[in-house]
Amino acid sequence: MHALYEPVLGLMRTVAQDIMMPRFRSLTADQFAEKTPGDYVTIVDRESEAFLGEALARLLPEARIVGEEAAALDPGVVDRIGEGVAWIIDPLDGTNNFTEGRSPFAIMIGLTVDGAREAGWILDPVSGRICHAARRSGCYIDGEKVVSRRSDGGLPKAAIATYFMPAERQAEVRRRAEGRLEIVDIPRCAGEQYPRLILGQNDIALYERTHPWDHAAGALMLEEAGGRIARNDGAEYRLDVPGKGAIAASTPELWDLAKAVLFD
Structure with missing residues (x-):
């Protein structure tokens, strides 16, 4: 896996420099649309995924490509994700933020073998953080x-997207958290949320959706x-076992606390 670090990072930096940042805050109305209500796709998502898919396939010809936008058009793309080698691509994580110019x-790129997460890369194109x-x-x-x-x-500090929840569930989560967890805003970008957990900015994240491309890396x-x-x-x-929702925490002890507070 170490031999792949620089080649993959180089591809991501090319996407950031040539495809993504030139269009940041300059998208035209015909360059983005809603996939589903409130969930956008842009020309950047599509061009980034096409470039990365082709280039990663050359790096590991035996690997299948599982990209977010391809899966949106054909959900069967994620079938057999637990078999063999696969690249998992999120070509632009935080698309809604991007369309709003912020x-x-x-x-994000993940590499899996028989469904197990083996390597991951996350690049912040604005700061350059890898x-x-x-x-x-x-x-x-x-x-x-x-x-x-x-x-x-x-x-x-618990990053919980309460606005994804029905009103009753929102109220229950806030009641349970009272005096035990501080609910903080989410970044609307898994590629930022995971570093926040690791770097001590947030302690807990509650995910309602667990698409492979959002979490593999x-x-x-x-x-x-x-x-x-x-x-x-x-x-x-596991990426290859269907399920809804997940708790992520910066330590196992905080994971146990989150489970006890929010679900027990």
């Missing part, structure tokens, strides 16, 4: 090995840094 947004992890080799941010840690002082980074991600009932989070 960060964060990211490029996060990378490989199984059993640790998590690195801008080349420095990192260990996830709790935020400083006060209640644990970041979940491995969190685990390699010493954190934990699992389904809401404690079951292992």
Whole structure:
């Protein structure tokens, strides 16, 4: 996996420089549209995925390509994700932020073998920050090995997208969290949320949706840094096992706290 680090990073930087940043804050009305209500796709998503898919296929000809936009057109793309080698591509994570002309947004690539997360890359095109992890080799941010840690002082900070929830569930979550968790805003970008957990800015994240491209890279980074991600009932989070929802936390102890507060 180490031999792939620089080649993959180089492809991501090319996308950021040649496809993404030239269109940041300059999208025209015909360059983005709603896939589903409130969920946008842009010309950048499509061009980024096409470039990365072709280039990654040349790096590992035996690997299948599982891209977010391809899966939006054909859900069968994710079938057999647990078989063999696969590149998991999120060509523009945080698309809604991008269309609004603000960060964060990211490029995310994961590499899996038989459904297991083996390597991941997250590039922030605005700051240039690169996060990378490989199984059993640790998590690195801008080349420095990192260990996830709790935020400083006060209640644990929980990034929970309450507006994705029905009104009753929103009220229940806020009632349960009262005095035990501080609910903080989400960045609307998994490529930013995972680094926040690792770097001690947030302690807990509750995900309602767990698409492979949103979590293949970041979940491995969190685990390699010493954190934990699992389904809401404690079951292992695997890309090849269907399920809804997941809790991610910067330490196993904070994961246990989140589960107790939000679901028990």
